[in-house]
Amino acid sequence: MTIEKAIEVNGLSKSFGTVKALDKVSFDVQRGETFGLIGPDGAGKTTLFKILVTLLDTDEGTATVDGLDIGRDYRAIRARVGYMPGRFSLYSDLTIEENMEFFANLFGVSVEQNYDLVAPIYSQIEPFKKRRAGRLSGGMKQKLALSCALIHKPSVLFLDEPTTGVDAVSRSEFWDMLHNLKKQGLSILVSTPYMDEASRCDRIALCNSGKILDIDTPSNMVKKFDGNLYGIKSKEMYSLLKALRGDKTIINSYTAGEFHHLLADNGFDAERLKQELTSSGHKDVEIKPIVPLIEDVFIKLLSNER
Amino acid sequence: MNDNKTTNISHIIQVKDLTKQFGSFTAVDHITFDVKRGEIFGFLGANGAGKTTAMRMLCGLSFPTSGSGTVAGFDIMRQGEKIKSHIGYMSQRFALYDDLTVMENMQLFGGIYRVGKKEIDRRATEMLQKLKFASERNTLVGSLPLGWKQKLAFAVATLHRPEIVFLDEPTGGVDPITRRQFWEMIYQASSENTTIFVTTHYMDEAEYCHRVSMMVDGQIKALGTPTELKQQYNASSMDEVFRTLARGAKRGD
Numbered sequence: 001m002t003i004e005k006a007i008e009v010n011g012l013s014k015s016f017g018t019v020k021a022l023d024k025v026s027f028d029v030q031r032g033e034t035f036g037l038i039g040p041d042g043a044g045k046t047t048l049f050k051i052l053v054t055l056l057d058t059d060e061g062t063a064t065v066d067g068l069d070i071g072r073d074y075r076a077i078r079a080r081v082g083y084m085p086g087r088f089s090l091y092s093d094l095t096i097e098e099n100m101e102f103f104a105n106l107f108g109v110s111v112e113q114n115y116d117l118v119a120p121i122y123s124q125i126e127p128f129k130k131r132r133a134g135r136l137s138g139g140m141k142q143k144l145a146l147s148c149a150l151i152h153k154p155s156v157l158f159l160d161e162p163t164t165g166v167d168a169v170s171r172s173e174f175w176d177m178l179h180n181l182k183k184q185g186l187s188i189l190v191s192t193p194y195m196d197e198a199s200r201c202d203r204i205a206l207c208n209s210g211k212i213l214d215i216d217t218p219s220n221m222v223k224k225f226d227g228n229l230y231g232i233k234s235k236e237m238y239s240l241l242k243a244l245r246g247d248k249t250i251i252n253s254y255t256a257g258e259f260h261h262l263l264a265d266n267g268f269d270a271e272r273l274k275q276e277l278t279s280s281g282h283k284d285v286e287i288k289p290i291v292p293l294i295e296d297v298f299i300k301l302l303s304n305e306r
Numbered sequence: 307m308n309d310n311k312t313t314n315i316s317h318i319i320q321v322k323d324l325t326k327q328f329g330s331f332t333a334v335d336h337i338t339f340d341v342k343r344g345e346i347f348g349f350l351g352a353n354g355a356g357k358t359t360a361m362r363m364l365c366g367l368s369f370p371t372s373g374s375g376t377v378a379g380f381d382i383m384r385q386g387e388k389i390k391s392h393i394g395y396m397s398q399r400f401a402l403y404d405d406l407t408v409m410e411n412m413q414l415f416g417g418i419y420r421v422g423k424k425e426i427d428r429r430a431t432e433m434l435q436k437l438k439f440a441s442e443r444n445t446l447v448g449s450l451p452l453g454w455k456q457k458l459a460f461a462v463a464t465l466h467r468p469e470i471v472f473l474d475e476p477t478g479g480v481d482p483i484t485r486r487q488f489w490e491m492i493y494q495a496s497s498e499n500t501t502i503f504v505t506t507h508y509m510d511e512a513e514y515c516h517r518v519s520m521m522v523d524g525q526i527k528a529l530g531t532p533t534e535l536k537q538q539y540n541a542s543s544m545d546e547v548f549r550t551l552a553r554g555a556k557r558g559d
Contacts, residue, residue: 040481041452138353143314165478168509168545193479196510208481209552238493245362255493256485257513258532293483295510302483 005053005064006156012061014047021047023210024061029189034182036201037191038294044210045191046086049160052189053083057266065153079107080153084145086161094136095123096144099133100151107152114153117184121177122147139170146177157181159190163197175200198294206298215300220250221297227251229269231259231290235283237255243277252303259288261296317471318501319364320341321375321382326359326368333359335524336373341517343469346492348512351521352552357505358474360521364503365472366390378469391419394463394471398478401459404448408439411447411462419466423473426465433461453484460491470501477508489514512544520548522555 002179005031014022022044029035037045043158050056052065062293063070065077100122102112115122125143128136133144133194142162159178163171175197178188190201190246198218200206206213214221234240241260244253247268253262270287277285292300319341334356341347351357366376366389373382380388401413409430416426431486434440437457447455456476458507463471473492477485489511492502497515504515512532519529528535528551532544539547543544 039477039482131309165475165507167507167552168548169352169555171507173547193484194508196508236497238497241493242489254483255489255514256486257510298482298487302481 003120003124004031005029005067006033007035007063007065007189008070009048009052009063010061012048012051012063013059013167014044014056015059020210021044022051022058025207025210025212026061027205027212027215029187030202031187032185033202034188034190034200035176036198036204037189038195038198038204038298039191039207039209041186042195042209043207045110045207047247049083049085049122049158049189052159052199053081054078071174078153079152080150082157084149084157084159084162085262086164088141088145089132090141090145090148093132094129095128095132096136097129098131099144099148103148104151109152111151112271114151117153117181118147118150120180121150138166142174144168150181155187157186157188157190161193163192163194171197195298197296198264204294206294208305209300215304218294222292225297225300227300228264228266228269229290229296230262230264230270230287231256231294232262232287233259234277234285234287239262240265240277240282240285243280243282247273249273252299254299256295259286259290261290263300316342318345319347319375319377319503321364321377323380323554324360324363324373324375325346325371326363327371328417332524333365334370335523335527336528337521339497339519339529341470341501341503344496345517346496346502346504346515347503348507348515349503349517350512350518350548352555353458355521355552356524357502359520361472361474361505361522363501364389365393365395394466394468396459396471396476397475398456398475400448402455402462405446406445407444408434408450408458409443411458412465415462416465420467422436427460429465433465435541437461453480453487455486457479457486457491460488464495466499468500470503473497473502473504475507477506477511509543509548512548518544522551526557527551 005028007027010026012022012025025048039045051058052063052070054070054077066080068077071076094102100111121143125140136144163174182188201218203215203217205215241253244250244262249265249266249267251263253260274285275285313552322338323336324334325336337360363382366386369386370382375382377389378392385439406414412430428462434443477488496502516547517531518535522534535547539550541547
């Protein structure tokens with residue numbers, strides 16, 4: 001019998017002293033799915049990863065990985081998962097090649113045996129295989145860490161903030177690599193603080209302070225957004241923002257780049273606002289309805305919480 | 307002591323052909339640009355493009371191999387110490403001491419920049435009130451949430467009222483609401499004529515800047531307002547502009 005769910009999490013809670021790192025978290029990841037945990041530092045992402053890869057005990061709740069219980073079957077789980085921690089955790093004194101062989105040996109396989117799976121990634125750093133891991137650039141370390149996490153051909157891959165601190169182009173290339181792994185049937189749980197990476201996942205959980213705010217596909221998240229969102233700009237962006245805060249038909253307004261975003265209630269009239277702002281001295285006022293981004297969704301959910 | 311300050315009313319940074327070599331490697335290769343007073347200037351580039359090296363020279367932490375320029379009116383080739391004491395600097399990795407309280411951090415950094423004790427107290431109280439942090443003045447910084455720390459770090463970096471603040475990836479890992487509050491602080495500082503020089507990996511943040519420069523392989527490949535750059539590269543977002551430029555990179559990561 002094949003198990004449909006790669007990961008199943010029911011009511012997981014974990015506290016460190018008085019800090020509730022995870023607060024009754026539940027979700028599941030389907031087989032072959034790329035599931036993203038999206039949220040800032042302190043959301044509980046790393047704690048959740050550590051519990052699921054059986055490095056940390058839970059206070060409450062249950063979870064399975066590949067159909068196995070994280071408490072009872074922890075040994076079996078360790079053999080089946082690939083885990084790339086947020087902090088670089090390979091041996092700096094070993095070369096690229098030695099790190100690969102070390103991890104393969106730990107899992108009782110050889111590098112040659114599963115070479116096909118890692119080849120698209122590993123081949124990019126293989127020309128430097130005699131170089132020590134500690135002397136690699138950030139992008140190369142990232143590729144080596146992913147290769148090491150894959151060398152035993154895991155069925156579920158856990159990637160904790162693999163793209164943090166990496167520039168936009170390298171981030172995009174990393175997601176291309178994950179997409180290729182997904183095509184080979186791998187189930188992937190990946191976390192990121194970058195909301196613009198949400199669209200690269202099949203489904204996402206938006207999380208903050210140990211809680212999941214919502215779970216859905218990225219496109220549904222945006223579709224579900226109920227509210228009138230506008231973009232607004234003028235010559236003086238800071239005084240504009242202050243003016244928006246005084247308008248009673250505006251529920252929320254915040255900086256968002258070239259345009260500020262504002263969430264309006266049903267009594268909002270863009271023309272009236274524009275006239276009012278112009279007559280009070282704001283220059284080149286432009287207002288337009290906009291389609292929300294995942295960040296807008298997140299901000300709305302978070303504002304509801306607070 | 308005479309500050310030997312070169313006064314330039316409109317430009318807070320002016321550099322010409324700034325270059326830094328490490329052995330045979332040219333980390334920064336003849337960069338020329340200027341930053342206006344009160345401007346929010348985004349300094350972008352891929353990992354390994356030379357941003358950090360360039361920023362270290364602008365902050366007076368490292369002397370250029372060749373080139374010329376001024377920061378806050380001081381000569382970049384000779385007056386590194388002067389530059390250091392006249393700018394503000396905030397990095398993502400280390401900004402405040404976790405085992406000092408909010409107020410102690412303010413006193414320490416204010417003291418380093420030679421602000422008088424009473425004046426530190428006055429400015430700190432005012433800043434904490436503005437941030438709605440007044441009740442946390444005796445809280446250990448280590449126990450504060452990351453978002454608060456970052457906002458506080460910005461306040462500390464500007465306590466000595468520098469004319470320019472360098473922010474090195476100030477918003478990494480913070481939640482979207484805090485990230486926006488942080489940018490609001492930046493806008494406010496800019497509206498009060500403080501210059502902001504900022505690096506970031508969030509491409510949407512490039513859109514917040516008045517002007518943006520893009521570094522590739524040690525050189526500034528593009529510089530302009532976000533609107534100009536988007537037009538020039540026929541792109542709908544700064545992310546696209548960045549991709550177009552960074553894909554041509556030969557070195558780095």
